[in-house]
Structure formats: structure tokens, C-alpha cells
Amino acid sequence: xxxxxxxxAKQKILVVDDDMTSRVTLAGYFETEGYExxxxxxxxxxxxxxxxxxxxxxxxxxxxxxxxxxxxxxxIRKSSDIGIIMVTGKSDEIDRIVALEMGADDYVxxxxxxxxxxxxxxNLIRRTLxxxxxxxxxxxxxxxxxxxxxxxxxxxxxxxxxxxxxxGEFELLSTLVQRVxxxxxxxxxxxxxxxxxxxPNDRTIDVLIGRLRRKIEQDPQNPNIILTVHGVGYxxxxxx
Amino acid sequence: xxxxxxxxAKQKILVVDDDMTSRVTLAGYFETEGYExxxxxxxxxxxxxxxxxxxxxxxxxxxxxxxxxxxxxxxIRKSSDIGIIMVTGKSDEIDRIVALEMGADDYVxxxxxxxxxxxxxxNLIRRTLxxxxxxxxxxxxxxxxxxxxxxxxxxxxxxxxxxxxxxGEFELLSTLVQRVxxxxxxxxxxxxxxxxxxxPNDRTIDVLIGRLRRKIEQDPQNPNIILTVHGVGYxxxxxx
DNA sequence: AGATCTTGTTCACATCCTGTTTACACAATT
DNA sequence: AATTGTGTAAACAGGATGTGAACAAGATCT
Numbered sequence: 001x002x003x004x005x006x007x008x009a010k011q012k013i014l015v016v017d018d019d020m021t022s023r024v025t026l027a028g029y030f031e032t033e034g035y036e037x038x039x040x041x042x043x044x045x046x047x048x049x050x051x052x053x054x055x056x057x058x059x060x061x062x063x064x065x066x067x068x069x070x071x072x073x074x075x076i077r078k079s080s081d082i083g084i085i086m087v088t089g090k091s092d093e094i095d096r097i098v099a100l101e102m103g104a105d106d107y108v109x110x111x112x113x114x115x116x117x118x119x120x121x122x123n124l125i126r127r128t129l130x131x132x133x134x135x136x137x138x139x140x141x142x143x144x145x146x147x148x149x150x151x152x153x154x155x156x157x158x159x160x161x162x163x164x165x166x167x168g169e170f171e172l173l174s175t176l177v178q179r180v181x182x183x184x185x186x187x188x189x190x191x192x193x194x195x196x197x198x199x200p201n202d203r204t205i206d207v208l209i210g211r212l213r214r215k216i217e218q219d220p221q222n223p224n225i226i227l228t229v230h231g232v233g234y235x236x237x238x239x240x
Numbered sequence: 241x242x243x244x245x246x247x248x249a250k251q252k253i254l255v256v257d258d259d260m261t262s263r264v265t266l267a268g269y270f271e272t273e274g275y276e277x278x279x280x281x282x283x284x285x286x287x288x289x290x291x292x293x294x295x296x297x298x299x300x301x302x303x304x305x306x307x308x309x310x311x312x313x314x315x316i317r318k319s320s321d322i323g324i325i326m327v328t329g330k331s332d333e334i335d336r337i338v339a340l341e342m343g344a345d346d347y348v349x350x351x352x353x354x355x356x357x358x359x360x361x362x363n364l365i366r367r368t369l370x371x372x373x374x375x376x377x378x379x380x381x382x383x384x385x386x387x388x389x390x391x392x393x394x395x396x397x398x399x400x401x402x403x404x405x406x407x408g409e410f411e412l413l414s415t416l417v418q419r420v421x422x423x424x425x426x427x428x429x430x431x432x433x434x435x436x437x438x439x440p441n442d443r444t445i446d447v448l449i450g451r452l453r454r455k456i457e458q459d460p461q462n463p464n465i466i467l468t469v470h471g472v473g474y475x476x477x478x479x480x
Numbered sequence: 481a482g483a484t485c486t487t488g489t490t491c492a493c494a495t496c497c498t499g500t501t502t503a504c505a506c507a508a509t510t
Numbered sequence: 511a512a513t514t515g516t517g518t519a520a521a522c523a524g525g526a527t528g529t530g531a532a533c534a535a536g537a538t539c540t
Contacts, residue, residue: 100359105367106346119340126431127345127367152421153469166498167471194499203516204500210518221517230508230515406487434488443527444489450529461528470497470526 011125014049016040016072017061017087022110026059026087029114030121043067050076054139056125057083060104062095070099077103083124141177143238144225146216148177155216168193169212172205176226176236185233209234250276251365252293256286256312257301257327262350266299266327269354270361283307290316296365300344301327302335310339317343317435318407319393323364343435381417383478384465386456388417395456408433409452412445416466416476425473449474 013035017023027037038053040046043066049055058076062069069086076084086099086107096107105124108117139150145158153170155163165173171193176184186205187198198205213220225238253275257263267277278293280286283306289295298316302309309326316324326339326347336347345364348357379390385398393410395403405413411433416424426445427438438445453460465478 097353097356097359100356100363103363105363106360113337116337116340119337120346122431123340123343123345149421151423152475153423153472154421162477167469168499202500203502206516207500207518210516214518228516408488442489443491446527447489447529450527453528468527 011056012036012038012053013057013059013121014038014040014046014053014055015059016042016046016064016069017059018042018064019061022061022087025112026117029112029118033118035121041065043072046072055082056128057085057121059085059087059108061087062092062099062107063089070095070102073099073102073104081128083121083128085121085124143177143180143236148173150174157216163215165212165215168208169215172208173212173216176234180236180238183229183232183235188233205234250274251296252276252278253297253299253361254278254280254286254289254293254295255299256280256282256304256309257299258282258304259301262301262327265352266357269352269358273358281305283312286312295322296368297323297325297361299325299327299348302332302339302347303329310335310342313339313342313344319411321368323368325361325364341435383417383476388413390414397456403455405452405455408448409455412448413452413456416474420476420478423469423473423475428473445474 013030015023015026015030015037016039017026018041023039023041027039030037038049038055040049042064046058046060060069060073064072067075073084073086076082084104084106086096086104088096088099088107088109090109096109099107106120108120141148141150147156148154149156153165155165155170155173157163172189175189175192184192185198186202189205190196190198190202193208209226210220213223213226217223217225225236227235227237229235253270255263255266255270255277256279257266258281263279263281267279270277278289278295280289282304286298286300300309300313304312307315313324313326316322324344324346326336326344328336328339328347328349330349336349339347346360348360381388381390387396388394389396393405395405395410395413397403412429415429415432424432425438426442429445430436430438430442449466450460453463453466457463457465465476467475467477469475
């Protein structure tokens with residue numbers, strides 16, 4: 001499944017720009033290079049994305065409605081060391097330098113040189129990944145004594161054992177864990193783990209759920225963590 | 241106490257440029273800002289300094305007598321992730337981009353804008369310091385009886401034997417060791433060890449992993465230190 | 481300069497892994 | 511009871527991985 005593999009390896013880039021043309025242009029560059037791109041039109045949307053996703057790089061327009069780019073830059077730097085590249089117009093000379101002094105890693109000027117932009121982005125992402133080595137223990141979900149480490153793709157049992165999950169099992173469990181208490185249809189699940197249409201004869205999800213249960217449920221025949229909702233789908237609902 | 245030393249001591253910048261005027265100009269900028277500046281006129285002098293001093297940032301002229309800047313850049317990147325800013329003339333457009341793609345962090349064009357140059361340098365030094373805190377608080381990593389000496393580029397077996405690693409094997413092992421428990425894709429790994437794009441048919445990493453396993457695993461067929469994560473990549477996960 | 485060695489990369493093929501399908505037993509709902 | 515949905519063992523197929531061998535570009539030595 002080369003598609004899925006690509007997705008797993010994708011770095012996420014957030015483009016913050018109120019001008020749709022710029023946004024689309026930038027998104028296009030990055031997407032063809034295999035990055036995943038999120039978009040935001042202003043500061044508010046930007047924060048919403050940052051709170052939800054793990055972003056590796058921000059392309060931040062210096063001119064924005066509401067809080068402008070420099071303000072947002074300052075606020076981000078208060079709490080994060082994420083890579084930031086400012087997007088500037090030709091007339092923003094002074095602001096560019098101010099941005100660098102406020103901790104922006106770089107800036108680009110419209111119109112963009114795609115090749116240069118991509119090379120810079122890649123180098124910056126490599127640097128930020130490096131610096132995260134010590135600090136990234138945050139991406140862990142626990143339930144009923146189990147711990148699921150998203151970045152390490154590891155599941156640790158209550159006894160501390162490393163339980164190996166296949167890619168599909170891991171994706172499935174992650175999806176369920178991220179939506180505790182919400183019932184997900186097979187259609188949903190299949191879409192999340194392999195971007196595929198579900199048809200009524202497709203039993204893939206059922207089989208994967210079964211294998212998952214045998215690995216994490218105390219009594220797989222009477223599941224306590226992943227429950228079946230007859231006629232609908234499955235729901236992740238560990239007892240607290 | 242390398243960390244404390246790092247923070248308290250002046251940051252050292254190495255300026256590599258055959259043109260004395262440029263060198264003096266750059267050195268002046270940095271010195272007034274409180275940096276310590278070393279100078280080199282060509283590749284040979286550069287290596288001499290690098291072998292003797294702990295440098296935090298290199299300003300590297302792209303045009304040099306003997307080995308040119310791009311060659312030196314490539315050679316440095318073979319063994320170090322230090323911050324590098326290329327110094328270029330107005331006519332070096334293509335080389336600038338090539339340099340970025342070879343792993344240079346940035347470039348500046350003569351004539352320099354002092355304020356911008358300093359801001360960029362400061363940000364870059366911050367990033368490289370960050371990434372080094374995690375990896376350099378002990379320049380020797382041990383696992384399952386093995387010892388990997390980062391500075392000497394040496395691997396010592398549990399029996400005390402010196403096991404020779406090629407450059408690629410060493411870089412690969414270092415990269416993995418620095419990110420214990422984190423799954424790295426072939427894409428990631430290839431980028432770290434040779435700044436190259438990975439395509440789905442590229443088996444380089446697999447072969448190198450295999451050779452590494454045959455050197456350090458007790459039973460290379462059933463690896464215990466470097467594990468395969470099917471469909472994703474590899475993870476360094478020594479038994480505790 | 482030429483010869484030799486080193487080493488990253490490519491190729492080819494065997495083997496393994498894992499998502500999917502199939503089949504059938506059982507459970508839930510009507 | 512009939513119908514539909516779910517659990518799960520077993521088999522399958524195609525992609526992913528392991529690996530020996532060959533290759534080529536650099537580095538090193540003579």
C-alpha cells in the first residue's frame with residue numbers, strides 16, 4: 001500500500017493567508033512534494049488548527065485581517081519553537097527583518113520560487129524534528145491501563161509489555177481512541193485507515209476489530225473496550 | 241558539563257571566504273554582537289579550525305580557491321549537522337538553490353544587510369543549540385552492551401572490540417540511536433544520512449540496515465535492536 | 481597517472497507479512 | 511422462525527522486506 005505509506009510519512013504544513021490565490025499556490029507546491037497541507041485564513045483559524053493537529057511548519061502571511069502576522073508570530077513563539085516562514089509582499093522590507101528578529105526562521109517574497117521554497121522548508125523541518133527529540137512525550141493516550149504512543153507507533157500493556165500492532169490495527173485503534181464515545185460506522189473507519197469506499201460485503205473492519213480485541217481485551221468474547229453497536233458500527237468506550 | 245559551557249561561552253562563528261574584505265566585514269558584524277569569530281581562507285584552513293574548535297555556525301563563501309563552497313558543504317554535511325549559511329554573489333542564483341538542496345540552511349547575498357544577517361544567524365544558532373542539547377549531553381550512547389562514540393565515530397562491542405562502520409552505517413545508526421523508540425521512515429532516514437529524495441524503489445536503506453544488523457545483532461535474522469515496522473520503516477528499540 | 485580498495489547504490493529473487501476475502505457458526509432483531 | 515448482522519478461523523494475493531551479488535563513482539595508495 002504505497003499510498004498509505006506516503007500518508008504516514010507526511011509532514012504537516014499549515015498555510016495561514018487570507019488571500020486564496022496565495023494559499024492555493026503554496027498548498028499546491030507542498031502537496032505535489034508529498035506534504036500534507038492545512039489552511040487557515042486568519043489567526044483564529046490558525047489557533048484552531050494548531051490545537052488540533054501536530055504541525056511541522058507554518059507559512060505565515062505578514063498581512064492578515066484581525067491580528068497581523070507579526071502579532072501571531074510573537075504569540076506562537078511564546079509557547080512553541082515550531083518552524084515559521086513568513087510570507088511577505090515586496091513592500092514589507094522592514095517588517096521582514098522585524099519578523100526575523102522576533103524569531104521567524106525565514107521569509108519568502110511573492111512571487112515564490114518553488115524550488116527554493118521547498119528546499120528551505122525541507123531543511124527547516126529537518127531542524128525542528130531534530131530539536132523535538134527530548135520534548136515530544138505528549139502524544140500518548142491512555143485507557144484502562146494501556147498506553148498508545150502515537151509517535152512511536154507503540155502500544156504498551158498495563159503490565160508494561162510492548163504489544164506489536166500491524167499498521168492496520170494501529171490505525172484503527174488510533175482512529176477509535178481519538179473519538180472516544182463516538183460510534184463510528186465501518187464506512188467511517190475504512191475511510192480513515194485506508195481511504196477506501198465501503199461496500200456491504202466488506203468484512204475487513206470486522207476482522208481487524210477482532211484481531212485488535214484479541215490483543216487488548218481481557219476477555220475478547222465479551223469486549224469491554226471496543227464495543228459493537230449492532231447495525232451501526234463500533235465505539236471505543238473504555239471503563240474509566 | 242558541556243551544556244553549561246555551551247550556554248555561558250561565546251558562540252563561535254567560522255567565516256570561510258578568500259576575499260579579505262568580505263571576511264573582515266562579516267567578522268566585524270558578529271564581533272560587535274558579542275560572537276567569537278574564526279576565519280579561514282579556504283577548505284584546508286576550514287577543516288583545520290573545525291577539527292580544533294567547537295563551531296556553532298559557518299558562513300561559507302560559495303566561490304573559493306581549491307574545493308569550492310558547494311563541495312565543502314557536501315563534505316561537511318556528510319558528518320555534521322552544524323548550521324551553515326552560504327555567502328553568494330549576485331550571479332550565483334542556481335548555485336544558491338543547489339546549496340539549499342544540499343543541506344545549507346540559508347544564504348546571504350553581497351552586499352550584506354547586517355541586521356538581517358544577524359537575525360538569521362541568531363535564529364539558526366538557537367535551532368542548532370536546541371538540537372544539540374538532546375544529543376550531546378553524552379557523546380557516547382550505550383545499548384545492549386554496545387557503545388557508540390559520536391565524536392570518534394566508533395562503535396565498541398560488548399566484548400570491547402572496535403567494530404568498523406562505514407560512513408553510511410554510522411550515520412544510520414546515529415540517527416536511529418538519537419531517536420530511540422521512534423519509528424523512522426526510509427524517507428526520513430535517507431534525508432538524514434544523505435539529503436536525498438526517497439522513491440518507492442530505493443532499497444538503499446534496507447541494504448544498509450541489513451549490513452548494520454549483521455554487525456551488531458546477535459541473531460541478524462531475528463533482530464532485537466533494530467526492528468522493522470512493516471509498511472512504515474525502522475525503529476531502534478534495544479532490550480532494556 | 482594507474483591500480484586497488486572502499487562504499488553507497490542497484491538489481492534480482494526468495495521469503496515474509498498483512499489486508500482482504502471466503503465461509504460458516506452464532507447472535508440480534510423483527 | 512426468518513432474516514439480517516457479527517465473530518472468527520482459514521486461505522489468499524500482492525506488496526514489503528531480507529539479502530547475496532554486481533556495479534560504479536570516489537577515495538586511497540603506489
